Amino acid sequence: MPETDAPEGFRIAATAAGIKKSGLDLGLLYSDRPATTAVVFTKNAFPAAPILVTRAHLKASGNTTRAILVNAGNANAVTGEAGMNAARQCAVELAKHLGCTPAEIFISSTGVIGRPLPVDKIVAAISSLVRTMSSREADTFSRAIMTTDTVPKVATSNAGGVRMLGFAKGSGMIHPNMATMLCYILTDARIEFAALDKALRSAVDLSFHSMTVDGDTSTNDTVAVLANGASGVSPSAEAFTAQLTGVCQTLAKAIARDGEGATKFVELTIEGAPSDAAAREIGRTIARSPLVKTAIYGCDPNWGRLICAVGNSGIPLSGEKVELFIDDVPLIDGDLKLAAEKLKSKEVRIRVALHSGSGKATVWTCDLTEQYIHINADYTT
Amino acid sequence: MPETDAPEGFRIAATAAGIKKSGLDLGLLYSDRPATTAVVFTKNAFPAAPILVTRAHLKASGNTTRAILVNAGNANAVTGEAGMNAARQCAVELAKHLGCTPAEIFISSTGVIGRPLPVDKIVAAISSLVRTMSSREADTFSRAIMTTDTVPKVATSNAGGVRMLGFAKGSGMIHPNMATMLCYILTDARIEFAALDKALRSAVDLSFHSMTVDGDTSTNDTVAVLANGASGVSPSAEAFTAQLTGVCQTLAKAIARDGEGATKFVELTIEGAPSDAAAREIGRTIARSPLVKTAIYGCDPNWGRLICAVGNSGIPLSGEKVELFIDDVPLIDGDLKLAAEKLKSKEVRIRVALHSGSGKATVWTCDLTEQYIHINADYTT
Numbered sequence: 001m002p003e004t005d006a007p008e009g010f011r012i013a014a015t016a017a018g019i020k021k022s023g024l025d026l027g028l029l030y031s032d033r034p035a036t037t038a039v040v041f042t043k044n045a046f047p048a049a050p051i052l053v054t055r056a057h058l059k060a061s062g063n064t065t066r067a068i069l070v071n072a073g074n075a076n077a078v079t080g081e082a083g084m085n086a087a088r089q090c091a092v093e094l095a096k097h098l099g100c101t102p103a104e105i106f107i108s109s110t111g112v113i114g115r116p117l118p119v120d121k122i123v124a125a126i127s128s129l130v131r132t133m134s135s136r137e138a139d140t141f142s143r144a145i146m147t148t149d150t151v152p153k154v155a156t157s158n159a160g161g162v163r164m165l166g167f168a169k170g171s172g173m174i175h176p177n178m179a180t181m182l183c184y185i186l187t188d189a190r191i192e193f194a195a196l197d198k199a200l201r202s203a204v205d206l207s208f209h210s211m212t213v214d215g216d217t218s219t220n221d222t223v224a225v226l227a228n229g230a231s232g233v234s235p236s237a238e239a240f241t242a243q244l245t246g247v248c249q250t251l252a253k254a255i256a257r258d259g260e261g262a263t264k265f266v267e268l269t270i271e272g273a274p275s276d277a278a279a280r281e282i283g284r285t286i287a288r289s290p291l292v293k294t295a296i297y298g299c300d301p302n303w304g305r306l307i308c309a310v311g312n313s314g315i316p317l318s319g320e321k322v323e324l325f326i327d328d329v330p331l332i333d334g335d336l337k338l339a340a341e342k343l344k345s346k347e348v349r350i351r352v353a354l355h356s357g358s359g360k361a362t363v364w365t366c367d368l369t370e371q372y373i374h375i376n377a378d379y380t381t
Numbered sequence: 382m383p384e385t386d387a388p389e390g391f392r393i394a395a396t397a398a399g400i401k402k403s404g405l406d407l408g409l410l411y412s413d414r415p416a417t418t419a420v421v422f423t424k425n426a427f428p429a430a431p432i433l434v435t436r437a438h439l440k441a442s443g444n445t446t447r448a449i450l451v452n453a454g455n456a457n458a459v460t461g462e463a464g465m466n467a468a469r470q471c472a473v474e475l476a477k478h479l480g481c482t483p484a485e486i487f488i489s490s491t492g493v494i495g496r497p498l499p500v501d502k503i504v505a506a507i508s509s510l511v512r513t514m515s516s517r518e519a520d521t522f523s524r525a526i527m528t529t530d531t532v533p534k535v536a537t538s539n540a541g542g543v544r545m546l547g548f549a550k551g552s553g554m555i556h557p558n559m560a561t562m563l564c565y566i567l568t569d570a571r572i573e574f575a576a577l578d579k580a581l582r583s584a585v586d587l588s589f590h591s592m593t594v595d596g597d598t599s600t601n602d603t604v605a606v607l608a609n610g611a612s613g614v615s616p617s618a619e620a621f622t623a624q625l626t627g628v629c630q631t632l633a634k635a636i637a638r639d640g641e642g643a644t645k646f647v648e649l650t651i652e653g654a655p656s657d658a659a660a661r662e663i664g665r666t667i668a669r670s671p672l673v674k675t676a677i678y679g680c681d682p683n684w685g686r687l688i689c690a691v692g693n694s695g696i697p698l699s700g701e702k703v704e705l706f707i708d709d710v711p712l713i714d715g716d717l718k719l720a721a722e723k724l725k726s727k728e729v730r731i732r733v734a735l736h737s738g739s740g741k742a743t744v745w746t747c748d749l750t751e752q753y754i755h756i757n758a759d760y761t762t
Contacts, residue, residue, distance in 0.1 A: 045692035078688050078713070113685025114713065290671070291757055298758025304494020307459050311426035322427075332459070332495065370751040376672055377679025 003156050004138035007163035007188035009033060009230030013133035014144035017125035019111070019118055020073035024144035026122060027070050028094075028129045029184055034064040034104065035228035038197040040204050042221035048077035049117075050107040051220065053087040060103035063193045065226055068184055069094050069122075069129075070108035072145050072169070075220050076117040077109075086117040093123045097130045110147055110169060110182055110220055138165060145169040145182055148375060151258055155250035159243045161233040162189040168251035170213075170258075183208065183223040183251055189240060190229035199241040200225050207248035210280060211364045212287045213259040223248070256364040261371030264296055266364065269351045273359035278315045282352070283363030285313035293368035296348055301339035303331035310352060323353040384537050385519035388544035388569035390414060390611030394514035395525035398506035400492070400499055401454035405525035407503060408451050409475075409510045410565055415445040415485065416609035419578040421585050423602035429458035430498075431488040432601065434468040441484035444574045446607055449565055450475050450503075450510075451489040453526050453550070456601050457498040458490075467498040474504045478511045491528055491550060491563055491601055519546060526550040526563055529756060532639055536631035540624045542614040543570040549632035551594075551639075564589065564604040564632055570621060571610035580622040581606050588629035591661060592745045593668045594640040604629070637745040642752025645677055647745065650732045654740035659696045663733070664744030666694035674749035677729055682720035684712035691733065704734040 006012055009032045017026040037058060041051050058065070069090055076083045091105035098105075109117065142152035146169050153168040170181025191199075204223055225244065235243070257265045268286055273279035286292055289309040295302040303324050310322065324331040326342045327349055342348070348367075387393055390413045398407040418439060422432050439446070450471055457464045472486035479486075490498065523533035527550050534549040551562025572580075585604055606625065616624070638646045649667055654660035667673055670690040676683040684705050691703065705712040707723045708730055723729070729748075 044689060045694070045696070045698060046688055075685070078685060113688060290753070294754050294757035297754065300758065302494075304456070304459060307427055307494065308425060313426070315426070317426060368754060370754045372671070373675050373678065373749060373751045373754065376675035377681065 004154055004165065006135040006138065007165055007186050007230070009188055009228045010165070010186045011133040011135055012137040012141045013129045014137055014140035015125050015129055015132070017071070017121045019071050019121055024140060025072045026125050026129065027141040027144035028133055029068040029141070029186060029226070030098065030133055031066055031226060031228040033228055033230065034066060035226035036191065036193050036196055037063050037065040037106065037224060037226050038193065038200040039222060039224045040200060044221070046078060048075055048109060048220045049079055049083035049087045050076055050109045051222065053084060053091065054106050054108070057091065057103040057105060061101070064104060065106045066100040066104040067094060067098055068106040068108060068224065068226070070110070070145055070182065071122060072147055073111040074115055074117050075109050075111045075113045077113040077220055079114065079116060083117060086119045089119050090122050093126050097126055106224065108182060108222055110145065138167070142167050148260055149258055151254070153251055153254040153258070155247045157243050157247050160235060160239060161231055162187060162235050162240070162243060163231065164243060164247050166247040166251050168255060170255045181208070181221055181255060183248070185225040185244065185247055187225065187227045188229065188231035189227050190232060190234045191227045191240060195237055195240070196225060196227050199237065199244050202241050203245040203248040206245050207252040210283070210362060211252040211256050212284055213256065213366060253364050256366050259366030260375045261369040261373070262366030263369055264346055264348050264367040266296060266348045266350065266366060268363045268365065269349070269360070270354070270363070271351065271360045272354040272356055273361070274315065274317070274357040275359040276361055277359070279359040279361035280363065282310055282313040282315055282354070283361050285309050286352070287363050287365035290368055293365065296343060297367035297369050299340050299343040301326065301331055301336045301343060306331070306350070306352065310354070317354055317356040321355045325351040385535055385546065387516040387519065388546055388567050388611070390569055390609045391546070391567045392514040392516055393518040393522045394510040395518055395521035396506050396510055396513070398452065398502045400452050400502055405521060406453045407506050407510065408522040408525040409514055410449040410522070410567060410607070411479065411514055412447055412607060412609040414609055414611065415447060416607035417572065417574050417577055418444050418446040418487065418605060418607050419574065419581040420603060420605045421581060425602070427459060429456055429490060429601045430460055430464035431457055431468045431490045432603065434465060434472065435487050435489070438472065438484045438486060442482070445485060446487045447481040447485040448475060448479055449487040449489060449605065449607070451491070451526055451563065452503060453528055454492040455496055455498050456490050456492045456494045458494040458601055460495065460497060464498060467500045470500050471503050474507050478507055487605065489563060489601070489603055491526065519548070523548050529641055530639055532635070534632055534635040534639070536628045538624050538628050541616055541620060542612055543568060543616050543621070543624065544612065545624060545628050547628040547632050549636060551636045562589070562602055562636060564629070566606040566625065566628055568606065568608045569610065569612035570608050571613060571615045572608045572621060576618055576621070577606060577608050580618065580625050583622050584626040584629040587626050588633040591664070591743060592633040592637050593665060594637060594747060634745050637747050640747030641756045642750040642754070643747030644750055645727055645729050645748040647677060647729045647731065647747060649744045649746065650730070650741070651735065651744070652732065652741045653735040653737055654742070655696065655698070655738040656740040657742055658740070660740040660742035661744065663691055663694040663696055663735070664742050666690050667733070668744050668746035671749055674746065677724060678748035678750050680721050680724040682707065682712055682717045682724060687712070687731070687733065691735070698735055698737040702736045706732040
């Protein structure tokens with residue numbers, strides 16, 4: 001059995017519905033029984049229509065889902081009442097084909113904002129999606145949800161009889177405090193909604209909320225986990241949370257690695273902060289500093305910018321002393337030539353020791369390059 | 382009399398002290414009598430040594446200053462006790478030459494972080510500075526405080542017998558919530574400290590705090606105003622605040638216009654917000670969005686990114702309706718070809734109408750280009 005086979009009871013499909021100019025752009029994740037569903041949605045003040053519709057569906061269905069329908073190429077955001085109707089219509093059509101209620105359909109969209117969703121193209125493609133779904137379409141699905149992504153992002157896990165299969169898309173607009181991208185995790189664990197929801201929020205804090213590409217946040221961001229119980233295994237909360245966190249971290253790191261125009265993946269470890277939350281906030285402030293990110297791109301061990309970013313986090317520090325390292329090379333009063341050499345790696349590890357407590361966090365980001373500008377200066381036109 | 386002659390009682394000098402590899406790098410602003418001094422300093426948690434020393438001086442002198450000594454090329458930041466002593470030594474030397482107390486000296490530095498300040502070079506240059514100071518050296522002073530600036534930034538004003546002469550440096554690391562750059566304003570108005578301080582804080586909110594280049598904040602940012610009373614004129618609080626705001630806005634806009642690598646100056650007007658403060662926060666969120674700034678660079682009327690940035694500001698909006706304009710061209714359901722034409726201008730005006738109240742604000746920024754990356758990927762090395 002290939003590693004990316006769907007967990008027990010799930011089936012997957014993807015197709016080219018013509019929403020994008022070319023390529024796969026419509027995907028389906030299906031559970032043969034009602035799946036308990038927990039979600040973290042965007043905190044943007046203008047959530048897209050599919051998010052508003054899906055929120056209402058989850059409320060009506062008591063947080064159970066039979067299928068996720070997701071399209072790329074059009075975000076169905078800032079589309080008003082017409083956008084809401086478009087999302088509802090997609091759910092109604094898919095529910096008919098699957099023999100469930102519309103409230104059991106989870107609708108999701110990503111792409112350009114402010115253009116009418118081509119509902120007819122989506123509706124026309126649904127019967128083909130339903131006909132072709134199988135346990136082996138993880139790869140096509142992962143490609144169907146890509147926009148500016150350069151690689152598909154899939155993660156799998158198998159622990160104590162519980163399987164997980166996760167998908168993510170995202171390479172720009174990635175920012176903490178938000179799951180600023182799409183992510184769906186399927187698991188055959190048997191778990192109650194409250195425990196699932198708690199595990200997801202914890203996992204998201206230590207993964208997607210610990211990662212940033214450009215500090216922007218989109219209208220469509222979603223991290224959802226569907227647990228259908230088909231394995232018959234009820235894992236402990238600790239084991240399940242650890243497994244889910246692992247899958248989310250794999251996907252979050254894949255997104256940082258695929259940051260728009262990025263040439264380097266950066267792992268920031270913050271130690272000695274007043275608390276873990278303070279450490280994460282300091283890490284995120286460093287991770288979104290354009291001056292730090294351009295210095296890393298230029299292999300310039302400009303540690304003044306790191307200090308500056310620490311000082312901009314708004315976190316009061318009691319310690320007089322701050323230490324900075326690239327790999328194990330100290331930066332302050334250190335061998336900057338050696339540090340510059342270390343910065344030439346595709347994988348940069350920076351450690352910040354604050355001597356102000358025992359809080360720690362790990363945050364992931366990427367460098368900022370001319371290519372980011374190229375990609376984003378000309379996206380819609 | 383040239384427009385940039387110093388206000389009554391002030392004299393100015395600048396020289397090349399050898400702190401930078403070449404060019405002017407040390408400047409002096411002198412008042413022939415004690416000048417009442419108000420300052421807004423960086424909110425960065427690691428303020429540079431000159432800021433710590435100057436804060437202590439202002440406390441000791443009762444907010445009066447006889448001279449500002451400022452160097453470019455070295456920030457004297459993250460330099461520990463040695464840096465504090467270096468700043469103090471410069472003040473002691475200058476005070477000797479001027480016949481005042483060290484507490485009446487305002488020390489300021491800008492440049493690379495974490496390198497020892499070359500005190501000997503500065504001390505050696507002081508006698509030449511004092512010997513050459515005159516009312517006509519505004520142009521040389523404005524160039525002596527430049528780092529990555531491509532143009533010097535000077536503003537003058539004469540209203541009701543009160544003259545003002547302002548200098549600023551800054552083109553990156555510019556962010557609201559901070560005067561993220563150096564700015565000095567000399568005025569011959571007669572004004573009490575409390576009124577001067579209040580006027581400066583109000584002026585900074587409507588100028589430097591309403592402007593952003595890259596969202597980063599430095600360890601050395603300073604906006605200072607020196608009022609020496611030499612004109613004999615005591616302006617009303619309203620008149621003085623308006624005059625000071627005008628000077629600060631001219632300088633803030635000059636900084637945004639000179640943003641590192643910028644090709645376009647952007648003025649954002651936010652209307653219909655719940656309050657003026659909310660409008661400013663929304664404007665600043667838009668102004669620091671890399672996705673908005675790259676779209677403007679690419680002349681791409683991608684209004685979804687503007688909506689997205691409004692939604693990311695954290696400001697709750699009651700209005701159902703948001704309108705966006707470039708000049709007078711509506712963006713949502715508008716003529717995007719015409720909007721793209723308008724974006725080709727070097728001066729882009731964007732208006733956001735929120736229909737959620739009567740709050741309004743104007744915020745200035747610039748576009749984000751490949752040149753920003755070039756400049757910042759290789760600054761120290």
